[in-house]
Amino acid sequence: MVRVHRTIKEIKVLIGALSDSDPIWEELKQDDRKGVQRLLQQQEREWVKKEKEKEEFETLTRYEKELRLQGFTHIAGIDEVGRGPLAGPVVTAAVILPHDFFLAGLNDSKKLSETKREEYYEYIRENAISIGVGMVHAEEIDSINIYQATKKAMNEAIVHLPVQPDYLLIDAMKIHSPFPSQSIIKGDSKSISIAAASIIAKVTRDRMMKEYAVKYPGYAFEKNAGYGTKDHLMGLKRFGVTPLHRKSFAPVKELLHADH
Known part of the structure; x- marks a missing residue:
């Protein structure tokens, strides 16, 4: 040779x-x-x-594969982001992926860098069969509680799917819906559809909070996404409560009581 x-x-x-x-x-x-x-x-x-x-x-992909063997084709993964913050909406996403979808490294959105999340968000938007987003804002969260608000937002995300699902995989929650469903604890690290939904929900909410940071400066929403960080708490004490704040959540509630 x-x-x-x-x-x-x-x-x-x-x-x-x-x-x-x-x-x-x-x-x-x-x-x-x-x-x-x-x-x-x-x-x-x-x-x-x-x-x-x-x-x-x-x-x-094992949950999705098992369901496809049972005859389901449009399997929607559903996840939420924003149950814990003091400000901003709770945002949910429902995502139906094609059977041959592949995106290396896709996992729970919280484990990824912001750059990766943005990159994956665009890829999922381009390649998903259907995406629906739901959200419930602070005033309604205060009115019906965060648990009910999350369920409502999840149902809204399903309604907003342009292609309707025939099965739901939901991260850790149980909801009433006309579709058969399965609740998976830590689903965003066990199901590809839920992982994709967690990316869509997180990027959608983070972008909103960055816009709110311009409208309501002083709370560092662009960095903390409404969570109760030191900067946020200092902003609350200095500038008071905004319409974005959840008045039923401590320490916002405590601050309002102290002012009376």
């Missing part, structure tokens, strides 16, 4: 398209240049990483 002499630059371009069973790969393993061996090691690490991501993704 005639060995082709390739530059390290050429090899760098070449190995991305190879598999470990390719004859050229075997040939490159005999190359004693340190730069070449370094490239091969990097590529092997990349293969291991991709394989791991595929395995993790397979685990995340």
Whole structure:
């Protein structure tokens, strides 16, 4: 066999398209240049990483696969964000993904960086079969309580799906709906549809809170998304309660009582 002499630059371009069973790969393993061996090691690490991501993704699709075997085709994952903050709405999303959907690294939105969430949000929007968003604002949260508000927002997200589901996978909640459903504890790290819904809900809400930060400066909503951080609590004491604040939540409630 005639060995082709390739530059390290050429090899760098070449190995991305190879598999470990390719004859050229075997040939490159005999190359004693340190730069070449370094490239091969990097590529092997990349293969291991991709394989791991595929395995993790397979685990995340097991609920959807089981349901498809039962004849369901439009499986909506449903999740919420914003149950705990002192300000802003509770936002929910319902997402129906195609059966061949793949997005490496998709998991619980809270575990991802903001940049990754934004990137995944755009990908999900482009590739999902159907997306619905629901929300309930502070005044109604105070009126019906956060648990009921979350259920209401989830039902709203289902209604807003342009393509209606035939099955629901819901993160940790049980709701009344005309569709068969399953509640999964920590569903955003166990179901791909719920994980996608958690991304849509989180990015939608975070963007809203950034807009509110411009309208209501002094509370650092752009950084804390309405959660009770030090900056937020200082803003509350200094500037008082806004229409965004949940008056039934401590310490907003305590502040209002202290003013009377």
